[in-house]
Amino acid sequence: MLALEGLHKTFRLGGGWERPALRGVDLVLQEGEFATLIGPNGAGKSTLLNAVAGTFRVDAGTVRLDGQDVTRWPEHRRARLIGRVFQDPLRGTAASLTVEENLAMARARGRRRSLRLAVRGRERRLFAEWLEALGLGLADRLKQPVGLLSGGQRQALALVMAAVTRPRLLLLDEHTAALDPAASRQVLDLTCRLVAEHGLTVLMVTHNMEQALRVGSRTLMMQDGRVVLDLRGDDRRRMGVEGLVERFARVRGQRLVEDRLLLG
Numbered sequence: 001m002l003a004l005e006g007l008h009k010t011f012r013l014g015g016g017w018e019r020p021a022l023r024g025v026d027l028v029l030q031e032g033e034f035a036t037l038i039g040p041n042g043a044g045k046s047t048l049l050n051a052v053a054g055t056f057r058v059d060a061g062t063v064r065l066d067g068q069d070v071t072r073w074p075e076h077r078r079a080r081l082i083g084r085v086f087q088d089p090l091r092g093t094a095a096s097l098t099v100e101e102n103l104a105m106a107r108a109r110g111r112r113r114s115l116r117l118a119v120r121g122r123e124r125r126l127f128a129e130w131l132e133a134l135g136l137g138l139a140d141r142l143k144q145p146v147g148l149l150s151g152g153q154r155q156a157l158a159l160v161m162a163a164v165t166r167p168r169l170l171l172l173d174e175h176t177a178a179l180d181p182a183a184s185r186q187v188l189d190l191t192c193r194l195v196a197e198h199g200l201t202v203l204m205v206t207h208n209m210e211q212a213l214r215v216g217s218r219t220l221m222m223q224d225g226r227v228v229l230d231l232r233g234d235d236r237r238r239m240g241v242e243g244l245v246e247r248f249a250r251v252r253g254q255r256l257v258e259d260r261l262l263l264g
């Protein structure tokens with residue numbers, strides 16, 4: 001479904017400074033796989049998601065989606081195949097538009113038609129049904145501007161908008177991290193429900209070890225621009241949070257030692 005081969009990306013910061021962020025990432029996600037991605041700060045997790053989404057061109061390597069080489073496709077073209085939810089609830093929805101207008105916008109995107117925000121009766125009933133099923137109190141607020149919603153409600157809406165277009169791949173970049181614990185749990189439950197209902201293929205960045213092991217079917221760990229751990233099946237089931245924390249501390253410790261060597 002998603003196949004990454006030899007991805008490299010170095011950010012050039014001016015004054016001759018360079019920051020390598022991806023140093024040869026190889027990764028295959030099968031259709032319907034739900035992988036979580038952890039790693040210390042600066043490991044390259046968001047850069048990897050950006051490379052897949054086409055936010056920038058990679059320096060080397062290929063990105064394949066459904067067997068198509070999309071490496072040179074611009075972001076907007078890849079967006080027809082890829083849904084994405086960010087950490088910031090403000091990024092996935094348009095604050096000045098109503099809940100139903102946001103949903104209409106998402107549906108129009110999924111159908112590859114021009115944007116049409118006028119919502120008719122049948123469509124409104126369909127939206128109400130979707131939101132009713134979430135049980136987050138959104139169904140009665142179809143005509144309210146999204147700017148009036150709580151962060152959790154807004155993130156739930158962003159998730160529904162990303163899922164209803166039936167993307168071939170869903171990228172979740174710490175999408176529950178900015179929410180309070182109750183909202184975070186609700187949005188994570190909703191994520192699992194939507195993923196199961198639509199049979200989505202998912203790559204989800206998280207800093208929560210428990211989530212990284214218990215949510216989805218595969219756990220990846222990055223360090224210094226590479227995937228350094230890939231757990232699934234029995235290995236994953238046997239791995240406890242403590243074991244993962246220990247592996248994480250080890251890669252982070254190594255990073256600190258390397259940084260000290262560099263600074264020294």
Ligand SMILES: Nc1ncnc2c1ncn2[C@@H]1O[C@H](COP(=O)(O)OP(=O)(O)OP(=O)(O)O)[C@@H](O)[C@H]1O
Nearest residue numbers: 011019020021039040041042043044045046047048
């Ligand atoms: N636009 C950019 N310009 C310059 N450097 C960047 C840019 N984006 C990322 N980097 C650098 O690339 C490296 C990887 O960053 P990235 O944001 O992908 O890490 P991350 O694993 O997502 O970290 P975090 O968990 O803190 O979000 C870091 O050294 C970061 O400073």
